[in-house]
Amino acid sequence: MAESLLFSVAETFIGKLTSRLLEEASLALGVYDDLRRIKDTSSLIKAVLLDAEQKQWQNNELREWLRSVRISRNRNTCNRNRIHDHNRNLKPWLRQIKHVFSDAEDVIDDFECEALRMQVVNTSGSIRRKVRHYFSSSNPLAYRLKMAHQIKDINARLTKVAADRHNFGLQTNYSDTRIVQKRELTHSHIIESDVIGREHDKQIIIDLLLQDGDDKSLTVIPIVGMGGMGKTTLAKSVFNDERLGEAFQKKMWVCVSHDFELKHLLVKILNSASDSSPSENIQNFDIEQLQNHLRNTLVDQKFLLVLDDVWNENRVKWEELKDLIQDSLSVFVKWAFKEGEDKKHPELMEVGENIVQKCGGLPLAIRTLGSSLFLKFDIKEWKFVKDSDIWNLPQKDDGILPAIKLSYDQLPSYLKRCFACFSLFEKSSLLNDFEVTAFWDALGFLPTPKQGENSGDIGKQLLHELWSRSFVQNFVDGGSIFSFGLHDLVHDLALYVARDDFQLLNFQYENIRENVRHLSVLQNDLLSQISIPTGLRTILFPDGANSTPFLNNCLSRCKYLRLLKINNSRYKNLPRSIGKLKHLRCLGLVSNQELERLPDSVCKLQNLQTLDLTDCQKVQKLPNGIGNLIKLQELCITTKQFNFPVELVKLSSLEILEFNNCDNLMFSFEGIQFPKLKLLSFSYCGNLKSLPFHIIPNIETLIIIDCNMVILSMGDDNNNQIPKLKLKLIRLASLPQIVTFPQWFQGCANTLRSLIIENCENLEELPNWFSTFISLKNLLIENCPKLISLPEDVLPNLEHLIMSGCPELYRRYDMLPLDKIGTRYHISNMLPLN
Structure with a gap:
């Protein structure tokens, strides 16, 4: 991870060292004492990392500011030199820690891989096979010697960097005291449509839309302003006003963003104008056909079309804001206090007014800072925000707002690490907690679950915390599923803070940055141009990927991959070498329409937690040995297979099970319990006749889509025996x-x-x-x-x-x-x- 996130890295690594699985493996290899020393040394390093992160920010950001403003050559120059001299070696030292922790994590994960493999062998293999595979499938003695050598090397490197910590005057702190004050989710009625101070603007726009005139004329009403000012919120409020439902026969909402290419825009408008999914494949229409189709769709109708997030080539210049201090202060109070609490703290309100003024009236900035101060009543914390040097950083057209960067700095380390992952998704992406939690879990970013919790519970908790700090928006709690998005400026912040380790590759001739660990490639034609770093932990392939050399290169060079997503590709099969990625936790293969089979070697990936084959409609059957994936938590299946393997019963860790386009699915799941299952979904399973009612009492989400033969009745509905269920979401x-x-x-x-x-x-x-x-x-x-x-x-x-x-x-x-x-x-x- 980037140097600013090392505390969380250290915390996660130390947590790994305490696992029982690792303890048993280290005893078998004779390196138990070495691992204990590694844990003690890592704890010493962790204790000074919070202070090091703060000094590192001062060293980089503050010196950038001092260079960018005119300063006298006397006192300020001395300040600059003092900052530089005191911390000039801090960044290289943090970089050393980053590298040694990364290497150490790979070694520790290797132990766990071998221990899991032994667990599978012990439960399913013959005596001869158990002996042959003890800690290695080839040479157990060589493996022991290699791992013992690696452990001692890690121990020596950690001891050296720990000794160097005394050179920087760092303060010790064994725990991150930056916590997120819990805001009840029912408080989510502060939604985007809850516009404060814009009632007058809204009424003006509605009056313009409803004024009498030539119904055949086209009226354009622009809403312009700087990013984060609330233009989309105002437009949504107008769009949803019930008075417009009577005035317009058709209403359409289209998010334009950076894509203002005419053909793409016409397709988006037509999709929005259609009452149902278009029967024709309009993607293949030329512009003339699209125009004619749109005219026919809108003929003789009065319509309202909202084009949201329209950018010009140079980005619209931000205009001066009107003085909305009172309205802005109302927003701030709503997010910083419980109702009525502001009246009890006039001294905080005085500081809050100064903070709001520095936000320049931007609702996004006001919400994030207000949220970061929620239930904090120490005036020192409020003054720290007000007096922070970050307000003095120069703002460029595409710069990060100081307010949201300041809010980010106050996040606990574990949340910073998770937030950085959003940099791999495109702007305006609609995300859900299952997808994001699987992502975090695969990379080892989730805090250790408490007793009775699972990764899904932790993921929901972290998303709730990010929502309470206004780092995610359009947050919808569906009961067992959360959906959300990110404001464009918040996405920019994610790109900024994650730039050392994460990269979203979008342009030709863009170089992959040194030491990148997590890579997302957005365009297929970039695959032939990039050189793959061997240290990658994450690769997200672009849609339409079909470069076999790139795929083979990834699998052979990136042996420490934790997350691999090859969605919407054109590969017909995957090479057997994928079975060597023993660290892999998440394998996503969604909508690979040409994929015909999965190699059986996939079932050697004992660490795999997510396997997603949704909409891979040519896959004939599941790979042999799928029951060996004993850590699998999420399994999404599309296959033509008739009889599902009975070894599915071994997947006792499953939390999510989805069947999609499994037309031959008929079995009744008899004898299969899935004790941890939370979500069960059947989509387009034409021959499915009954549900596994013995499983349903334990799940939280039930989804049944286009299963024409399924009978929902238990067949005994009149006996008044109503089972006690835990369902939170049902979709039929x-x-x-x-x-x-x-x-x-x-x-x-x-x-x-x-x-x-x-x-x-x-x-x-x-x-x-x-x-x-x-x-x-x-x-x-x-x-x-x-x-x-x-x-x-x-x-x-x-x-x-x-x-x-x-x-x-x-x-x-x-x-x-x-x-x-x-x-x-x-x-x-x-x-x-x-």
């Missing part, structure tokens, strides 16, 4: 056999938070017992034309109600008063809004 889509809900659904009345029902054409009612669902907060019903009513008692508890394509419901609830439900609702006969 394209299930024509559903007329009403089976009674066993009542078992989750106390836990269900989100219910999504889509394209259930024969659904006629939600039973009256739905009124007992006291935890239900989110209800989405789309394209259920026969559904005529909802249980009245359900509505008051809802926070989000979205109905679309349900004409009977539309007529019944179109005039529903706003106070009937919670924070937001949208009822439309046409199009759902997000």
Whole structure:
């Protein structure tokens, strides 16, 4: 990791040294005492890293500032030299620590790999095979000698850098006291549409849109301003205003971002204008065909089109802001205090007013800093923010706002490390907690779970903490699934803070930076131009990848890979050498339409935690030996296989199990328990007839999409035996056999938070017992034309109600008063809004 994140690296490494698996392996190899010395030395280094990180920032950032402003040559020059002399060797020392920790982690992981392999051999192999494979498949004695030598080398290197810590006057600190004050998730009703100080602007725009005039004329209303000012928030507030639903027959929202190429823009507009997925492949249309198609779509209709995030070639210059101090202060107070708490702390409010002024009225800056001070009542902490030197850093057109950089600096080390991973995703990406948690877990970034917790629980907790600090936005809690995005400026911050170890490769002739550990390549034609660093831990392939030499090179050179994603590629198969990536934790192969098989060598990857084969529709069967993947937590399957291997029963660590486009799936899961399973999903499994009801009581998410033959009834619904369920989210889509809900659904009345029902054409009612669902907060019903009513008692508890394509419901609830439900609702006969 970058030098600024080393404390978290050290903490994770020391945690590895305490595992029982490692202890047993070190005793067998005779290096137990060496590992204990490594742990003690690492603890000494960790104790000074927080102070070193702070001094490193001062050394780099402050000297940059001092060079950029005009200063007198006397006192300030002395200050510059003093800072430089005191810390001139600090960065190389931190770099040494970074390298030795990285190498040490590889050695320790190698131990764990061998111990896991022994575990598999002991449970499934013959006596002869057990002896032959003891700690190595070839030469156990050579392996022991090699590992013992590597351990002693790591010990010596750590001892040397630990001794050098005395040269820098560093203070010791054994724990990171920067904590995230917990903000209740119910506080999420401070959503993007909760605009403070923009009511007047909103009314002006609505008046312009509703004014009488020539209906055939095209009116353009621009909303311009600097990044983070809240332009998108204002536009969303206008777009969702119910008064516009009557004035416009069609409403479209298109995010343009940097892609203003005409053809791509027309495709986006058409996709937004369509009431359902376009039946034609408009991607292959030329511009003339797209224009004609759009004219036909919009003919004789008054429409509203919002083009969000429009950039010109040089980026729109930021305009001066009006004096909105009072409105800005209201936003700050809402994020920094619980309701009414601000009145108890007038001394903090005085400092807060100065902080708000320095934010220049930018809502993003105000929210992040307000969130960072939430439930902090020590005035010293507030004054530290107000008086920080970072406010004096010069701002360029594409620079990072001082306020959000300052908020980032106050994050605990473990959150900084996780936040850096967002730099590998493209701007405007919609993310979810399952994807991101798998990412963090594969790279070893998650804190050690407490008793009773798993990686999914920890991932949700960290995302909640980032949300509470306003580092993620559009945060939607679906019960068991979180979805979210990042503001463009926050994404810029991620790129900035992660630049040493993470790289998003997007342009031709861009060099891969030295010592990069995590690489995401966005364009297929870049694969032939780049040289692959051997120390990579992460590689994300671009869509359409088909370079076999690049793939083979990755697998042969990057033996320490933890995360490999080859989504949407055109490879027909993977080489057997992938089985040598024994450190690999996550293998993503989503939507590889040409992939026909997976080599059996994949099943040698005992460390693998995620295997995603979603939408690999030519894969004939799962690889032999899949039961050996004893650490597998997430398995997503698309295959033509008829009989699934019984060895799936060995996957006792599974938390997520998804079947997608498995038309031959018919088995009943008898004898398979999956005790840790949280999510079970069946999509486009045409021959699936029944659900594994013995598994369902333990899961939190159930998804069933386009499984025409499945019967939801347990077959014994009239015996009044309602199982107790833990379900938090249910999604049912394209299930024509559903007329009403089976009674066993009542078992989750106390836990269900989100219910999504889509394209259930024969659904006629939600039973009256739905009124007992006291935890239900989110209800989405789309394209259920026969559904005529909802249980009245359900509505008051809802926070989000979205109905679309349900004409009977539309007529019944179109005039529903706003106070009937919670924070937001949208009822439309046409199009759902997000």
